[in-house]
Amino acid sequence: MSQILTEKPMVPSAVTESATGERKGLTRKEIVADHPTWCPGCGDFSVLALYFKLIEKRKLWHEKITTISGIGCSSRFPYFVQAHGAHFIHGRALPFASGVSLSRPDLHVFAFSGDGDAFSIGGNHFTHTARKNIKMTLVVMDNQVYGLTKKQTSPTSPLGFKSKTDIWGAVDYPINPAKQAISVGASFVARTSATNPNHVLATMEAAMDHDGFSFVHCLSECVEFYEGAFDAANPRKGGAFNEVPKSHDVTDEMAAYKLASADFPGYFGVLYNVNKPTKNAREAEINATLQGKFAGLKDWQILQKTFDKMK
Amino acid sequence: MSNATMGVPSSGGAQKVSRINEAVIRIAGNSQDGIQAIGGFLARLAGRSEQEVMTFMTIPSTISGGPSIFQVRIGSGEVLTAGDDADVLLAFYQHSYEGHINSLKKKGIVLYDSDHVVPKPEWQSDYHHVGIPISSLTVEAIGGTAKDKGKNIYSLGLIARMFDLNIPKLEKLIGERFTGKDPSILNNALAAFHAGYANSPSNVVETFQFSDSTKHGVQQVVMNGNEAIGYGLIAAGVRFGAGYPITPWTDIMELLRRELPKYGGSFIQCEDEIASVSMALGASFAGRVAVTGSSGPGISLKTEAIGWAVMAEMPLIVINVQRGGPSTGMPTNIEQSDLNIAINGGHGDAPRVVLAPANVEDCFYMAIEAVNIARKYNTPVFFLTDQGIATRIEAFAQPDLEKVCQDITPDFTPVASHKPYDLAAKDGVTPHVKPGTRILDGKYPIATGLEHDEYGHPSGSPKVHMLQNAKRRIKLQALGATLPLPKIYGPPEGNVLLVGWGSTEGPIREAVDRFRAAGDSVSAIHLRHVNPLPNGLENIFSGFHHVLVVEMNDEGLYGYGQLGAVLRARYCDAKIQGVNKTDGLTWKVKEIVELVKTKVRK
Numbered sequence A: 001m002s003q004i005l006t007e008k009p010m011v012p013s014a015v016t017e018s019a020t021g022e023r024k025g026l027t028r029k030e031i032v033a034d035h036p037t038w039c040p041g042c043g044d045f046s047v048l049a050l051y052f053k054l055i056e057k058r059k060l061w062h063e064k065i066t067t068i069s070g071i072g073c074s075s076r077f078p079y080f081v082q083a084h085g086a087h088f089i090h091g092r093a094l095p096f097a098s099g100v101s102l103s104r105p106d107l108h109v110f111a112f113s114g115d116g117d118a119f120s121i122g123g124n125h126f127t128h129t130a131r132k133n134i135k136m137t138l139v140v141m142d143n144q145v146y147g148l149t150k151k152q153t154s155p156t157s158p159l160g161f162k163s164k165t166d167i168w169g170a171v172d173y174p175i176n177p178a179k180q181a182i183s184v185g186a187s188f189v190a191r192t193s194a195t196n197p198n199h200v201l202a203t204m205e206a207a208m209d210h211d212g213f214s215f216v217h218c219l220s221e222c223v224e225f226y227e228g229a230f231d232a233a234n235p236r237k238g239g240a241f242n243e244v245p246k247s248h249d250v251t252d253e254m255a256a257y258k259l260a261s262a263d264f265p266g267y268f269g270v271l272y273n274v275n276k277p278t279k280n281a282r283e284a285e286i287n288a289t290l291q292g293k294f295a296g297l298k299d300w301q302i303l304q305k306t307f308d309k310m311k
Numbered sequence B: 001m002s003n004a005t006m007g008v009p010s011s012g013g014a015q016k017v018s019r020i021n022e023a024v025i026r027i028a029g030n031s032q033d034g035i036q037a038i039g040g041f042l043a044r045l046a047g048r049s050e051q052e053v054m055t056f057m058t059i060p061s062t063i064s065g066g067p068s069i070f071q072v073r074i075g076s077g078e079v080l081t082a083g084d085d086a087d088v089l090l091a092f093y094q095h096s097y098e099g100h101i102n103s104l105k106k107k108g109i110v111l112y113d114s115d116h117v118v119p120k121p122e123w124q125s126d127y128h129h130v131g132i133p134i135s136s137l138t139v140e141a142i143g144g145t146a147k148d149k150g151k152n153i154y155s156l157g158l159i160a161r162m163f164d165l166n167i168p169k170l171e172k173l174i175g176e177r178f179t180g181k182d183p184s185i186l187n188n189a190l191a192a193f194h195a196g197y198a199n200s201p202s203n204v205v206e207t208f209q210f211s212d213s214t215k216h217g218v219q220q221v222v223m224n225g226n227e228a229i230g231y232g233l234i235a236a237g238v239r240f241g242a243g244y245p246i247t248p249w250t251d252i253m254e255l256l257r258r259e260l261p262k263y264g265g266s267f268i269q270c271e272d273e274i275a276s277v278s279m280a281l282g283a284s285f286a287g288r289v290a291v292t293g294s295s296g297p298g299i300s301l302k303t304e305a306i307g308w309a310v311m312a313e314m315p316l317i318v319i320n321v322q323r324g325g326p327s328t329g330m331p332t333n334i335e336q337s338d339l340n341i342a343i344n345g346g347h348g349d350a351p352r353v354v355l356a357p358a359n360v361e362d363c364f365y366m367a368i369e370a371v372n373i374a375r376k377y378n379t380p381v382f383f384l385t386d387q388g389i390a391t392r393i394e395a396f397a398q399p400d401l402e403k404v405c406q407d408i409t410p411d412f413t414p415v416a417s418h419k420p421y422d423l424a425a426k427d428g429v430t431p432h433v434k435p436g437t438r439i440l441d442g443k444y445p446i447a448t449g450l451e452h453d454e455y456g457h458p459s460g461s462p463k464v465h466m467l468q469n470a471k472r473r474i475k476l477q478a479l480g481a482t483l484p485l486p487k488i489y490g491p492p493e494g495n496v497l498l499v500g501w502g503s504t505e506g507p508i509r510e511a512v513d514r515f516r517a518a519g520d521s522v523s524a525i526h527l528r529h530v531n532p533l534p535n536g537l538e539n540i541f542s543g544f545h546h547v548l549v550v551e552m553n554d555e556g557l558y559g560y561g562q563l564g565a566v567l568r569a570r571y572c573d574a575k576i577q578g579v580n581k582t583d584g585l586t587w588k589v590k591e592i593v594e595l596v597k598t599k600v601r602k
């Protein structure tokens, strides 16, 4: 009956099934839902387009993915994707996504979040979801500002950024998301930028294939409230898109931390990638052990055994 | 010892044996003395002997232990409360003796550890004093090192002798309790028990024998309210939960964490209560109707997400083991002051279901009902208990588990099309189609906290907001129409109707019995479905001159208490008044009787 945690996680689920020739992968048209409500030019469009590409490329079906978000401009994401999705509350996408991941090993769980959503109100959840290594992919679209609430300082706003809550320029030290992710135990940490589509797609794909908590920090410009924030990372705007050096050992935590610490805009690509047992696997192990002790019994009979001891 | 009947002189001549229908035994000591264990043994013995039993305990609020009591009421007939006053007080220390002597009936027996207690001459005439050097006799029986562990079992032997309890059954219970441990522990326990049993102090003038139980052939299980909820949820088919520790909710999460894996499920300890409710909602969204819970401040933290569950129409069970509030409040005390947050907590118009089981057995069956309501109506269901029912032990007929247990494994059969928030749905009830389900027309739902159209896409239309608000309301009104009216305890017409909810059913009924025995016209109803209320309560109210709502919460700014205010709002009936208290303890029957008298006199 309820073997909820003992099924094998399905990596690229659709691939196997489509191999039978029964069902084709989805077309872009089939994945597109509402027209995005973002401002023209918003970096988030690019992330959405590449998510569609990922679904197409990897032949993921509607019912095999869940797109989950919190609140913010970036968190509007699920409405634009034709698949099961949830638009949850501000800052709490990760525990919600964890509930999906831990109870449904057959689904690909993608969470999309903003810098305020993930690192301010949801900061504690970021720490604990990463530390527990719960299988899912989190993409944070970092625009270094609160977009939806119209230009307040965010936890990633650089010192001196003039917002409506710091008209004289931000005075609080910003978070470096990649550094933070590594230090709290994320098993996959990558940085990308919405202005580099191929890089975004490759990064999301690597994240999806990671068995564990995969975190993609994606610079995504808010053209409305922080225009030009990432020009320094955009060769078309005179900046430099520095990829992670080929020589970097992604399993070396210290090296990854050092690389992640480089001054803005830093390095792009996979900074850290290690395999360690996921919480999903650990819980499944606990279940297998305990269920083994009651093999062959129906659920009511297991409960009966407990009740027999309570007489 | 109420209903003490004919004294039968025993063969020894000096001691008399009285047949009794019930007894209230209060054990007072420090929590580390294992007094809960004695109470637990007595409760389980009663359960196995087809007797009724109810316990009451206080937990010290500090971890290092401290004064604590455990009271057991065992009866051959119906037992509604743990008893106002004790027949026997077992006192381990001076503070136990002095602090609890006034909970003993006049002429009751105080059994005290004469190694620690110096009895007061002025109390000698009111209470029958029996001093026994319990500590030193335990040392004598099992040696010094084990004495702290054995004192309670030694005392259990004393009580067993005094009440002529079934020794083989008790030995078996002791055996079960200590199996698997070092055999010397079991041997010590049995040695202490037998030594206590063999000790027959010369000044015990009376021993007792319970009359035969009125129940026959009933297999009973014995557990506390928190356990009953945990197992009820498992029987209901719940296989996922998430929580964060807080007294007195913690026991439930510990139980589920330990038990659910046996059934292929999981309970996750989260970083806080917000994460817990969010994770549970994620699992519910994914198709596994999930449980979260808390007490006091943790409930406050969950309110935003519960509002989302109302808006997104997601099933969820929220267990609230109430304690004294506000803020950290009185963590180990009893209160029913979370009715308002359960019904209304959070912003916006967010109707949800609130259930309140009346006793331990009810905790088990109502947990199943809660799950089924949540599934059918896709709504969060608050399950309100309190510290009293959480820790009190009762015996009840063993459920027929084969019949009762449900399999609620989700169904992923493809559907042709799906409108998650269909405004044309009958009674406003729409099904939740889970991820994993193919929707053949290619239009997939978004579960959302934004006001939305029928597909779950955001809508700022005033008309849509009104219609969706109505949908969320109508489905609960439809549920209300299916709920049974509570049975009236006592005649359906009279002077006073007492209205209670949750854990207070026992003392309220006993108060009714006491009133009626004195010739007063008092009846009672007990509400287990608190939001929505069943329809037709006004017809019950119309049979009485006074409707008094008995609750363990403050009377509030306007004087009606929390449920009282709800009933007043619904029925606009001036005869509805509140009977309230917030002393952190369960109702004593005499308190209800006295407060009701003053209200009716006014």
Ligand SMILES: Cc1ncc(C[n+]2csc(CCOP(=O)(O)OP(=O)(O)O)c2C)c(N)n1
Pocket (backbone or CB within 6 Å): A071, A072, A073, A074, A075, A090, A113, A114, A115, A116, A117, A118, A141, A143, A145, A146, A147, A148, A149, A154
């Ligand atoms: C509990 C709560 N507090 C505040 C808000 C208001 N709010 C909505 S989005 C947001 C910040 C969004 O910033 P970010 O996460 O960076 O997303 P962006 O809009 O920039 O993509 C705030 C403060 C809210 N919805 N809920």
Ligand code: SF4
Pocket (backbone or CB within 6 Å): A037, A038, A039, A041, A042, A043, A044, A073, A074, A143, A147, A148, A221, A222, A223, A224, A225
């Ligand atoms: S306000 Fe900024 S983040 Fe929001 S949609 Fe517009 S450009 Fe994008």
Ligand SMILES: [Mg+2]
Pocket (backbone or CB within 6 Å): A072, A114, A115, A116, A141, A142, A143, A144, A145, A146, A147, A154
């Ligand atoms: Mg932002």
